[in-house]
Amino acid sequence: MKAYEVNFDGLVGPTHNYAGLSVGNVASLKNADQASSPKQGALQGLAKMKALSDMGLKQAVLPPLERPDVYVLRQLGFTGSDEDVIKKASQEAPAVYAATCSASSMWTANACTVSPSADTRDNKVHFTAANLSNKFHRSIESPTTSRVLKAIFNNEQFFAHHQPLPLGDHFGDEGAANHTRFCGDYNQSGVEFFVYGKYAFDNSKPAPTKFPARQTMEASQAIARLHQLDPARTVFAQQHPDVIDAGVFHNDVISVGNQDCLFYHENAFLNTEQVLDDLQAAFSEQPLHFVKVPVNEVSVSDAVNSYLFNSQLVTLSPGHMAIIAPSECHENENVRRYLEQVIELDNPIKEVKIYDVKQSMRNGGGPACLRQRVVLNDDEIKAANQSVFINDELFSTLNAWVEKHYRDQLSEKDLADPQLLVESRAALDELTQILNLGSVYPFQL
């Protein structure tokens, strides 16, 4: 049966803003306190989804979360009506309040890790929502994310859902941003590749010293166990601690894989030769294309500033891949030059397509952060919720929905406006109907 890589992009939420919440993420800190445009952000994201769908790729959408999260604020001792909670929290604990307003669920690469049915022992598609333990504003995403995933992949015959790993630093899990998969055709069994930043239970191992390693080796192994992966077809590798300290907070900021191709920066991994050997040994059916970007052509800082590796690497026809890159890649001379060359080399990457996702980029999220890849075969696609798949009609409905509900501009002081929650709930209530999700948000339960 035929299978496809379906990109599930996160819809940018009505509270999208820049609050400088992510230590270790250069863009997030640099742009803290700038005004954002939730409307522009959502429209940019939708335009990218439409473009990929027009390329013949399967494209779907994941909804934003309810923000500000007044339920978490209540858990933290703020009382009264929702309006009281917002007023008190924004005045008495502005930093905590800002964290509960983040639209960070838009980066759906971090929503979960997915293993396709071709890789799992019980032949189901496995989902584990990421606990995102390392950052408070992200650690509150998983309860609703889990409900949304269950509402979309709602059929026990095909889909298995796991709880997020236990919260806390030891099992810090950032989802698919640190996970990629190699395969022949998408319907064939693949090799799953997990990249972690540190060992949680062994302090003698190398680890970054300046910025946090968000994903642990132990978390990656737990996901592989839960997803019933074949150990002979699973590879674990450590991200180089120096690149984490240079602002590479997820592996998808320094490498991306698709089918038989790994596009990676020379400095991405510890013990790179071993990592490549392990991948090739596990993927014994055919030679992999290892497309190495040399540090003397693109420095780690060029990679972090341009988000070259946070591109999507997609297959447009057999053996013909395109890099879907953010426009920042054209603004960086070295990266622009490299991209002109890479399509001339002997590898499957034949095209570069540039998209403007600047609203997301200013918080450190490029095209790859904005999507969760879910490999599904024909039966699994039929078993999933049909209303989330992008077609011309849904695209125009969602554009109109954004135009109707979203603000043009949002600054820090606007976040404290209780009306923002009222507007967001109205928007999300309508969205659950458009996407046929049932009740998934706390205000609907």
Ligand SMILES: NCCC[C@H](NC(=O)CCC(=O)O)C(=O)O
């Ligand atoms: N995969 C891309 C994730 C980007 C995300 N940025 C943020 O949460 C920044 C939010 C802010 O600073 O307002 C993060 O660091 O996890």
